[in-house]
Amino acid sequence: MSSLTHASPPDPAPTHVDRKELDRLVALQRAAFRAEGDPSADVRRHRVDRLLLAVLDAADEIADALAEDYGRRPATLTKATELLVLIEEARHLRDGLGEWMKPTPVDGPVPAFVQHKPLGVVGVVTAWNFPVGLAVHPALDALAAGNRVIMKFTDLHLRTGEVFARAVAKYLREDEVAVVCGDVETAREFSDLHLDKIIFTGSSAVGKLVAAAAGANLVPVTLELGGKNPVVVAPDADLQLAAHRIATTRMLNGGQVCLCPDYVFVPRSAAEEFTAALQAELAGLFPTYTDNPAAVPLVNARNFDRVLGLIEDAVEKGARRITPIAEEPSRVGLLIPPTLLLDVPAEAQIEREEVFGPVLTIHVYDDVAEPISYIADRPSPLAAYWYGEDGDDFRRFLQRTTSGGVTRNDGLLHHSVDAPFGGVGNSGTGAYSGKAGFDEFSHRRPVAAQQGPSGTTDSIVGAPLLDPAVKFGIDQAISGAAADIRARLGL
DSSP: SSSSOOOSSSSOOOOOHHHHHHHHHEEEEEEHHHOOOOOOOOHHHHHHHHHHHHHHTTTHHHHHHHHHSSSSSOHHHHHHIIIIIHHHHHHHHHHHHHHTTEEEEOOOSSSSSEEEEEOSSSEEESSSSSSSSHHHEEEEEEEEHHTEEEOOOOTTHHHHHHHHHHHHHSSSSSSEEEEEEOOHHHHHHHHHSSSSSSEEEHHHHHHHHHHHHHHHOOOEEEOOOOOOOOEEOOTSSHHHHHHHHHHHHHHHGGGTTTEEEEEEEEEEEGGHHHHHHHHHHHHHSSSSSTTTTOOOSSSHHHHHHHHHHHHHHHHHHHHHHEEOOOOBBBTTBOOOEEEEEEETTSSGGGGTOOOOOSEEEEEESSSSSSHHHHTSSSOOSSEEEEOOOOHHHHHHHHOOOOOOOESSSSSSHHHHHSSSSSOGGGEOOOOTTHHHHHHHHHEEEEEOOOOSSSOOTTSSSSGGGGEEEEEEEHHHHHHHHHHHHHHHOOO
């Protein structure tokens, strides 16, 4: 079947996975984990390779299934964004984990080191926008750290979930890696399992629910969320370059990417030129939209209505709408042509809600301090973008704002380098990818040995507590440290 045509079969209905089955998988993997002990580097590499091979072997089937589930999605997009990126991640893990597993010496008066222990059974709750990549990427990191993994696949892409589950089961036993498909209630119960770690990718609203459910069992959670990602076009920016890259970043996967820019700040003097350039770029990318096989639909009718509602609310409150492609939204195809919004009032809902669709808001500024202050006053986003030179303004932007990551003069670049990927505050907690992923799914356990004649607690338990010499020594240490601080502070 073509990966570019609209699916004709009716959507399958999600089924419920019984809690007993979920508990069985956790117990099975935990028993296998305890029986094995900490796996060797070779065993970890073997599992990483098998999970990667599972999805690479099923690449065509996954792309076709996801096109059916989306309604229309180019196979090239799926393979490039969900599978190709995993190859480099797996290579990095294979090459690095032998060194990462080694105990880390601790400097001090006694022999000590930090041991990197696997946590046990890790639960991965994947998102619907890139369901395979966002399941496998953290799972690879967790396997490299020595864990077993259970993945809860999104209930919005049931055909893809079935293909993915079969592919994984072909190469890995369920006591190593298991895939759970199921409805929303299954996802709720999954968050309540007695796992050793959960990583969730999705919205901030659902992330709060996952964290609350896991917290009841004291299960640590890594949250990869989103937010309203800002772009600042600096006065010294190349406007044509900025317009091109902002357009492609916003329209990736139909705008349904947690790293997509949500709004742009552009100098007032350049606003007209920039807006015209952005319109031209969008029209060049999609000469037509609703019948264009490269255009990715909104994931379902609910999200179509939500995004359209954000546009209409902004326009009703005074915003100016620009549609570079002269087409009406298609409810049948769940396609909304690229839309620019200008002069958006602060009370518009789109000023607060992540769009997750092909819509971009444009604000103007007179002084670069304005966008910096605007961004700093709002919840920290997953990504922030700057177009312009690496000068004082950019350094001030880095100093005054907070975000999961920053890219200058491009889109998504900070996600593709060998660095931790994660949010902060409202956009998430924790980070993964490569060494950061190994650390995220490991417990760093300190190990120390006493070789001297005196133990750590010898002088502060029992009779020594009453010894004047002990009291004098402790008081001298405290007063001496206080005096050193006063000297440094000039007090």
